[in-house]
Amino acid sequence: MKKLATLRSSMPTSARLLFTLLLTIVALGITFSLTALDDSKLAGGAAIAIVIVGLSWLIGWSGQVSLGNSGFMAIGAYATAIWANHHATTPVVFTLLLATICGAAGGLVLALPSTRLRGPYLAGMTLAFSFAITPLALNFPSVTGGSGGLFLNFLSAPKWFANLFSGSQALIRANAQWSADVAIVVAAVAFFFMANLFHSRTGRAMRLIRDNDVAAELTGVNLQRTRTLAFVISAAYAGLGGSLLTLLTGSVSPQTYSLPLSILLLTLMVLGGIGTLSGAVLGGLIYSYSDNLVSLINKVTGISSASTFGANLKGIVFGVLLILTMLLAPRGLVGMGGRLLSLVKRRSAES
Amino acid sequence: MWFNRLRRTTVVLTVSALSLGSISAGVIMGSSGAGASSSTPGVTARSITIGATVPLSGIAVSYAEVSAAAAAVFSYVNKHGGINGRKINYIRKDDCYNINAVGCTANVGATPTLTQTQTLVTQNNVFAEVGSLGTAAQDSVLAYLNQNGVPDLFVNSGSSDWNQPKKYPKLFGFQPSYRAESKIFAQWIKTNKPGAVVGTIGQGDDFGANGLAGLLAGGLTIASANQLTYNPANLLNPTALQAELVQDLTTLKTNGATVVVLDSIPAITQAILLISHQLSFTPQWVISSVGSDPLSVATPLEVGAISMSYFPSTATTSNPWNKWLKKVITASPNAQTNFPNYFTGANAGVLDGNMQYGAGFAVAFCEALKSLGKNVTRAGFLKAMIKVKFATPALTPLSYTRGQHQGLQGGSIATVVPNANPTAAPQYAQLVGNAEYTTGDYSNTRIVTNRQKITPIPGWLK
Numbered sequence: 001m002k003k004l005a006t007l008r009s010s011m012p013t014s015a016r017l018l019f020t021l022l023l024t025i026v027a028l029g030i031t032f033s034l035t036a037l038d039d040s041k042l043a044g045g046a047a048i049a050i051v052i053v054g055l056s057w058l059i060g061w062s063g064q065v066s067l068g069n070s071g072f073m074a075i076g077a078y079a080t081a082i083w084a085n086h087h088a089t090t091p092v093v094f095t096l097l098l099a100t101i102c103g104a105a106g107g108l109v110l111a112l113p114s115t116r117l118r119g120p121y122l123a124g125m126t127l128a129f130s131f132a133i134t135p136l137a138l139n140f141p142s143v144t145g146g147s148g149g150l151f152l153n154f155l156s157a158p159k160w161f162a163n164l165f166s167g168s169q170a171l172i173r174a175n176a177q178w179s180a181d182v183a184i185v186v187a188a189v190a191f192f193f194m195a196n197l198f199h200s201r202t203g204r205a206m207r208l209i210r211d212n213d214v215a216a217e218l219t220g221v222n223l224q225r226t227r228t229l230a231f232v233i234s235a236a237y238a239g240l241g242g243s244l245l246t247l248l249t250g251s252v253s254p255q256t257y258s259l260p261l262s263i264l265l266l267t268l269m270v271l272g273g274i275g276t277l278s279g280a281v282l283g284g285l286i287y288s289y290s291d292n293l294v295s296l297i298n299k300v301t302g303i304s305s306a307s308t309f310g311a312n313l314k315g316i317v318f319g320v321l322l323i324l325t326m327l328l329a330p331r332g333l334v335g336m337g338g339r340l341l342s343l344v345k346r347r348s349a350e351s
Numbered sequence: 352m353w354f355n356r357l358r359r360t361t362v363v364l365t366v367s368a369l370s371l372g373s374i375s376a377g378v379i380m381g382s383s384g385a386g387a388s389s390s391t392p393g394v395t396a397r398s399i400t401i402g403a404t405v406p407l408s409g410i411a412v413s414y415a416e417v418s419a420a421a422a423a424v425f426s427y428v429n430k431h432g433g434i435n436g437r438k439i440n441y442i443r444k445d446d447c448y449n450i451n452a453v454g455c456t457a458n459v460g461a462t463p464t465l466t467q468t469q470t471l472v473t474q475n476n477v478f479a480e481v482g483s484l485g486t487a488a489q490d491s492v493l494a495y496l497n498q499n500g501v502p503d504l505f506v507n508s509g510s511s512d513w514n515q516p517k518k519y520p521k522l523f524g525f526q527p528s529y530r531a532e533s534k535i536f537a538q539w540i541k542t543n544k545p546g547a548v549v550g551t552i553g554q555g556d557d558f559g560a561n562g563l564a565g566l567l568a569g570g571l572t573i574a575s576a577n578q579l580t581y582n583p584a585n586l587l588n589p590t591a592l593q594a595e596l597v598q599d600l601t602t603l604k605t606n607g608a609t610v611v612v613l614d615s616i617p618a619i620t621q622a623i624l625l626i627s628h629q630l631s632f633t634p635q636w637v638i639s640s641v642g643s644d645p646l647s648v649a650t651p652l653e654v655g656a657i658s659m660s661y662f663p664s665t666a667t668t669s670n671p672w673n674k675w676l677k678k679v680i681t682a683s684p685n686a687q688t689n690f691p692n693y694f695t696g697a698n699a700g701v702l703d704g705n706m707q708y709g710a711g712f713a714v715a716f717c718e719a720l721k722s723l724g725k726n727v728t729r730a731g732f733l734k735a736m737i738k739v740k741f742a743t744p745a746l747t748p749l750s751y752t753r754g755q756h757q758g759l760q761g762g763s764i765a766t767v768v769p770n771a772n773p774t775a776a777p778q779y780a781q782l783v784g785n786a787e788y789t790t791g792d793y794s795n796t797r798i799v800t801n802r803q804k805i806t807p808i809p810g811w812l813k
Contacts, residue, residue, distance in 0.1 A: 036469075147555055147556065148487055175498055245460035
């Protein structure tokens, strides 16, 4: 522990890199023992976690509220689908980067006018954007495929990876796990960058703006530029997450990336813990395995998933969780975990 | 300083060792779990598991009968010993016609159909999907099934998407393509309604697009102002849908359309007929076979409409397949809940097109499976799909070639006539005149008229 603490203070970036690598490798190891279905869920969770961390950065660190991140996801998703349909053999890394850049560009266009706005006005502007995405996609069917959307190939395991598996489900397991592994690696890279960003000059400036923008300006922080940057980075992360989701689900349709998704992202972010990396990871995990929770509730209470109440159970569960979080742990599950930990420490110190 | 470096090196080494350990442990765990058997997915000595994603609730619930009829055939076959000693285990998963709805929620980006398909493939370990339904629904999982090597057989949709043997060698359609059907409609309209002003309302996806393409390929002239659609995304938004249909129908009425071709699902066909009645708009309706089943559309306003059928008229009691199917339906488990219209109401005892359809592909699946003998593999099954001469209730031969995976090539023009029972609202379809069918769905192929032929029921199936 001490060695790690020393490393953290003397070479923070290397320490973060090491920590990310360790976590990534453990996560990759875990995917080997999961079923194909759980691997697919995990992959989706990783993609969502990327979007959440982008949102967490925007809201938790720069203090700007966005309801438009589902729209940036749509930009990334469509960029991926359109590109993949024209250039089927492009390496995944390139496709993901392209989508990230498209998301960032979309973020910049929206940021230039909207970072001048604050509070509810900014939320209103991003809300309008998130409403506009679906009709936009519907009205240019030649590019976006209209209401049917676009289809593309799923991420497919390379031969050497597929050869690790045998048995009748070999191919299915290989493909599912490959998608999970790719998603984990992409998420790891995204989180590593974000971890460094949190502790960079920009990160500190961002926090200062959030807490007191007058003081920030007095110390020489360019308000407009820093806010825009926060917005662009958040949009880039949403683009990356949307792109990854598209590669995992093989299709994109205009209805997917609408306002309810933005709300869901906000909910997950608050549940996990605003402005924290681990909170975003938790948010992603909660998202991907919430179905398991819902089916457990179905089983225990005997509420049929086919009934209207049963079908809306997920929304209800999220709602209740959100209220409980706001009441009992305003800093999310991560904050609650931290509090419990310090409580235990104090107890043990006293005794 | 050297001490610090040593400490750092130690940390790195420990971490690497730990991580390598966890990976290799994972690999061993993973491979030992899967290595138990290397046989064909879903196939054991005593059973074969297949599945389908179909609408069992929601806007297209009237199609639930199709897969229920297929399940009835499989249970009939199972009762008589199965196929080569194997019982068929048919799993139907509800995807609500691929629309996020009650009971059909999907994770972000995924479609309800994809979610259910993934369950069928990863959890139920199906040998193949048999009779999955819906154009948009199946479009969203083609790549997934192909990537994982799962055959997708007898897709319930007339889209030409199922006929791409080069790209999707394990994918097979069943019914005639919407193009082929529409070409036949075009010929009927040119012959019987020369000089008519033709309009179309199609579902705003491949279904509608292919239908329109077929009409144009058949030589019909349709003004672009009369080529209308409805947005399938509005299927769960009755207000928007109603407004859209009213607008479409008002446009067609204003433009003086005398023949209107519909590429719609039964619920929309019904809505269109009702709205037109309110607008006093009474063109000659020509309705795609997938949207015309009189028992599903369930309104007397459909009387006189033209459609196409690739099965013998359900009113023909002498047809051996109809007799057989009645026996199968009646004997099936949960028959009362699966086929409510067949057991109660004005149409009790009357077969409908959905039942014939489901039975048709179920019989074809059994025939292909039977031809393989004891040794069932996916590769062998796909070869059998091309080789087997199928005997089905359909009016036209069901056959596939290396380059043609569509399935049936045509059918007979049918008309909706009043029910024999005057108090009953719905009607049944009757084949028009000398039943004939046509082949060829692209503009460069000629429409051929052949004689209708009823294939006898294979002995082992009786």
